[in-house]
Amino acid sequence: MAHHPRIGLALGSGSARGLSHIGVLxxxxxxxxxxxxxxxxxxxxLVGAAYVAGQLDGLRQWAETATWRQVVRxxxxxxxxxxxxxxxxxxxxxxxxxxxxxxxxxxxxxxxVATDLASGREVWLxxxxxxxxxxxxxxxxxxVSPVEIDGKWxxxxxxxxxxxxxVCRALGAEVxxxxxxxxxxxxxxxxxxxxxxxxxxxxxVSTELFRRMLGQLPGVRPEQAAEAAPDQSxxxxxxxxxxVLANSLNIMQDHITRTRLAGEPPDVLLVPRLGDIGLMxxxxxxxxxAEGRHCVxxxxxxLKRYV
Numbered sequence: 001m002a003h004h005p006r007i008g009l010a011l012g013s014g015s016a017r018g019l020s021h022i023g024v025l026x027x028x029x030x031x032x033x034x035x036x037x038x039x040x041x042x043x044x045x046l047v048g049a050a051y052v053a054g055q056l057d058g059l060r061q062w063a064e065t066a067t068w069r070q071v072v073r074x075x076x077x078x079x080x081x082x083x084x085x086x087x088x089x090x091x092x093x094x095x096x097x098x099x100x101x102x103x104x105x106x107x108x109x110x111x112x113v114a115t116d117l118a119s120g121r122e123v124w125l126x127x128x129x130x131x132x133x134x135x136x137x138x139x140x141x142x143x144v145s146p147v148e149i150d151g152k153w154x155x156x157x158x159x160x161x162x163x164x165x166x167v168c169r170a171l172g173a174e175v176x177x178x179x180x181x182x183x184x185x186x187x188x189x190x191x192x193x194x195x196x197x198x199x200x201x202x203x204x205v206s207t208e209l210f211r212r213m214l215g216q217l218p219g220v221r222p223e224q225a226a227e228a229a230p231d232q233s234x235x236x237x238x239x240x241x242x243x244v245l246a247n248s249l250n251i252m253q254d255h256i257t258r259t260r261l262a263g264e265p266p267d268v269l270l271v272p273r274l275g276d277i278g279l280m281x282x283x284x285x286x287x288x289x290a291e292g293r294h295c296v297x298x299x300x301x302x303l304k305r306y307v
Contacts, residue, residue, distance in 0.1 A: 008173020023292025
């Protein structure tokens with residue numbers, strides 16, 4: 001009988017771009033390639049959790065139909081919590097989607113990668129409620145507040161292991177497919193030579209996040225916060241707050257990813273082209289998912305060689 005290798009899928013970090021992981025999984029499953037081990041960092045942890053929990057369809061439906069107002073409802077701004085967003089509403093969404101059982105109760109191996117804020121070491125979350133593991137892995141510094149698990153304050157795993165190939169291998173994967181969301185980002189969003197403007201008027205989501213942030217400041221009335229929020233009708237040549245933060249993280253994660261890929265390359269590396277999707281542009285889910293599918297379809301000849 002032919003030996004079917006244990007397939008590991010390493011889903012990388014990338015905020016809203018990570019919705020392309022849904023398309024990657026859809027295309028893999030349609031091609032008869034079913035991952036046995038799924039490890040994710042940040043948004044990769046979230047999509048991976050939906051897959052192992054059997055709720056990928058529910059997450060896809062939410063993502064493809066979510067309006068900017070629904071996305072904004074997930075942003076429970078708390079300036080005193082170590083980040084702009086508290087994260088409780090994200091956890092509530094995961095629970096509504098049925099992504100909330102203990103990790104060890106699922107048939108497929110799963111791990112979410114986070115970073116210990118005190119030691120700087122990566123942490124592999126392999127037990128306990130899966131939504132808590134996801135919540136720790138998505139704690140993007142400066143945006144989502146850290147979370148305490150087992151006495152450790154944890155933040156986004158992208159700080160230490162943006163594409164968790166090593167975790168897949170440690171969990172027994174024999175063939176590893178990795179998805180790197182940061183491969184075409186550095187330098188693109190601020191490249192003035194491009195025909196499409198790299199920095200455009202702020203999205204409704206980022207504008208609302210800014211307004212809510214101002215509203216948390218003492219002495220600032222709601223109408224004052226609304227007036228101070230960026231004007232969506234204007235295009236600025238200067239990068240905004242989220243652009244600066246996002247591109248700074250992209251630079252860091254790109255360097256970390258290149259170093260780790262050189263030392264522990266996967267069998268197949270997928271690099272969706274998502275440079276035009278910003279940090280908080282979750283309303284571009286259809287575009288991201290389609291690119292994820294396209295990326296897998298383009299790589300099918302290579303994938304078939306291994307599986």
